[in-house]
Amino acid sequence: MTEETNKIVIKAKRPLSPHLQVYDLPMTAKMSISHRITGVILTGGLVLLSIWVIAAGLGENAYNTMMSLIDTPITRFVFLAWAFVLFYHMGNGFRHMFWDLGIGITEKAAVKTGTLVIIFAVAMTALIWWLTCDCTTDTANIIVLDGGVHETE
């Protein structure tokens, strides 16, 4: 269809045949579009991480303002959600790599590896939470060692 006939169809507002909104997409299709959606979310995450570092680069006041905004119970949950999104994208990325090598491209295998990706994402999110939930004591120790240097400045 050329661009011109396309425009005519849109102008006429003819009914379209039922499309995405009526289909129950198979699991593999849902995972496929999720890879793109999570990619876009992670790009947003990169922007937020950038603001964190740039604020620190601007100085203590900017950093404190920024931290007062992001250090709340809700944002801690957001960080966990971010980790899940990230590990999903990473796991599904592995899946894509194997497909590129010609491994696991049957429908059965794709469903199986898709389930594995979701398990991987949940497990890794749990792991990162478990690894860092008691981090306050660790960081406190590091800062005690570092503190003297900065107090003299």
Next chain:
Amino acid sequence: MKQNNHSIISDVKKVKGLGSAHHGNGHWMAQRITAIASIPLVLWAVYSVFNLQGVSYLEFTAWLASPLNAILAILFVLNTFYHASLGTQVIVEDYIANFVFRKIKLIAQKLFFIALGVAVIFSILKIAFTMGI
């Protein structure tokens, strides 16, 4: 115009800029390479971000000023920004049908990634060189 008898693309198509641009392979490969490189960098970054939630200015800058963290942070920025740029480029190419909007969006987001990336790397270096021991 020089006639290329081996091409199946007609001269009209060439003039209109249709047909393969022969950039696809490089894009595809770069996306995979940055994906593989991002595995260790992202694991380090996620672990660090979770450990650094709510830390003070001095704690954060002391952490970032350590050479290993500063170098990894810069590599993380270069790699993930490039990967994100390649990924969002494909999404825009697929979903924005209007030629002009598509081109503007593609150029704008590339410039955005470059500008933000430079700002972050500058901030990392500033902290590393001024707060470093």
